[in-house]
Amino acid sequence: MSYQVLARKWRPRTFASLVGQEHVVRALTHALTEQRLHHAYLFTGTRGVGKTTLARILAKALNCESGVTATPCGVCSACREIDSGRFVDLLEVDAATNTKVDEMRQLLENAVYAPTRGRFKVYVIDEVHMLSNSAFNAMLKTLEEPPEHVKFILATTDPQKIPVTVLSRCLQFNLKQMTPPLIAGHLKHILEAESISAEAAALQLLARSAAGSMRDALSLLDQAIAHGSGKIEGAQVREMLGAVDLDHLFSIADALLAGDAAAMLQVADDMATRSLSFDTALQEMAGLFTRLQIAQLAPQAIADDLPERSRLLEIAARLDPEFVQLAYQIAVHGRQELPLAPDEQAGFIMTLLRLYAFRPVPDDESGxxxxxxxxxxxxxxxxxxxxxxxxxxxxxxxxxxxxxxxxxxxxxxxxxxxxxxxxxxxxxxxxxxxxxxxxxxxxxxxxxxxxxxxxxxxxxxxxxxxxxxxxxxxxxxxxxxxxxxxxxxxxxxxxxxxxxxxxxxxxxxxxxxxxxxxxxxxx
Missing domain, CATH: 3.30.300.150 (DNA polymerase III, tau subunit, domain V)
Structure with a gap:
């Protein structure tokens, strides 16, 4: 049997299994339970947050043989065919490749016909913002007064490009980006079910690298499993991602506190030897200074199970809060100026030296x-x-x-x-x-x-x-x-x-x- 990637294998099939979108699930569950069904829904959000998955679950809820329900059975022929992408009355359209008005008219001409098998004929139009203005105009009348048996589910990553005339005819739901702790927790659940061992630091690194997308996180997890021969370890994940080890950043902070500019430059040389991204390094450095400021002003917000918690609190106690604010600005501005530097390493080194030049100087060091x-x-x-x-x-x-x-x-x-x-x-x-x-x-x-x-x-x-x-x-x-x-x-x-x-x-x-x-x- 061929291997099925984790993003497909673990795609949620019920509202209850959907992660991180409780506000949307709650609204749809109430509407389905009370039979208050709208004819057009719009799901917005960045990539990999569950727009298409939510559309398929909603299609099952509308067409389950047990009736319109917020908890589709998942075993009837309609549910199984929707899960496998073979349901004849679920039409998934990629608007990025079907942008023209003629294609939209042809699609809508079939809307007047009753569904072949299901209760509703469901049109799922992905990346709907890619449609041309003429195509939008062609669908307006049908979208406003569709036949009783038709439901529209639109999905987009860029709702700003959708005409107001279309937005006003839809119920709009904004899907949130996933937080790193939420992603890390879900990855841990999946790996436990798959009987794969993983280090907590590795999962946190994967979660941060996913940038709010659960699908990206699962793809990276697949890659990490292959890279680590079935084990997920922090060092291997950092090597795979070319990510900056927190030890590098902590070494820079220690050298800064010690007033050792040579040691700071040595860290930059070590990073260059490993071909690490200096842009990512400055991004991670700004994140470190953010966590240090939180540790100084709201230490209770630092999770007890965070692996680097003790080291964060130690460094935070040795730095002035005012300097941490300045250091954060230096890291952010250094990243912005990186394209203007002679090369990335030079830009990174100048940022380190800027931190060194503006560091607080103790009395014994300034005479x-x-x-x-x-x-x-x-x-x-x-x-x-x-x-x-x-x-x-x-x-x-x-x-x-x-x-x-x-x-x-x-x-x-x-x-x-x-x-x-x-x-x-x-x-x-x-x-x-x-x-x-x-x-x-x-x-x-x-x-x-x-x-x-x-x-x-x-x-x-x-x-x-x-x-x-x-x-x-x-x-x-x-x-x-x-x-x-x-x-x-x-x-x-x-x-x-x-x-x-x-x-x-x-x-x-x-x-x-x-x-x-x-x-x-x-x-």
């Missing part, structure tokens, strides 16, 4: 200060610090008196640090601090960053402190501006020192050379 803060010996507006309870005079507040010193004492990272660096101190009271932020930097005004800055300030002063940030232009003498000014001054001194060097001046005069200032780095 006892947060990255971007004004250096201790750099110019500041004033060395005095406002004590709690003191309010700056308007003229002094504009100059940012004391804010540089307060910020230097705070241990901030990520977006909270960036927000604080671009603020000026307006007022400092016993229980309230007011900062000013230029509207140019309003993108930094995110609630998580404000909350973290407020918590850090409360810890610094030793009591609760209400923080208010006003969007308005100030003097511009922020810690970020001071750091930039200091860098510019040191750069100017470095350039002047090079220009005054005797050997450099001699080379310039002899060869009419030009000094490239961008190549000079201040010490």
């Amino acid at each position: 006892g200060r947060q990255q971007g803060a004004a250096p201790a010996d750099g110019p500041v507006a004033s060395s005095s610090t406002l004590a709690p309870g003191q309010t700056a005079a308007p003229a002094e507040a504009g100059a940012g008196v004391g804010w540089h010193d307060i910020l230097a004492a705070l241990k901030l990272g990520g977006m909270a640090r960036e927000l604080a660096q671009h603020c000026e101190l307006r007022e400092l009271g016993k229980a309230r601090m007011v900062l000013g932020l230029s509207p140019t930097h309003r993108h930094l005004l995110m609630k998580p960053a404000q909350d973290k800055l407020q918590q850090s300030l409360a810890g610094h002063f030793g009591h609760p402190l209400q923080l208010a940030i006003e969007l308005e232009e100030g003097s511009g003498d922020t810690p970020a501006a001071a750091a930039q000014r200091d860098h510019r001054e040191r750069m100017d001194r470095a350039i002047a020192s090079v220009e005054q060097d005797g050997f450099v001046r001699q080379v310039i005069e002899t060869f009419d050379a030009t000094l490239i200032e961008s190549s000079i780095k201040p010490i």
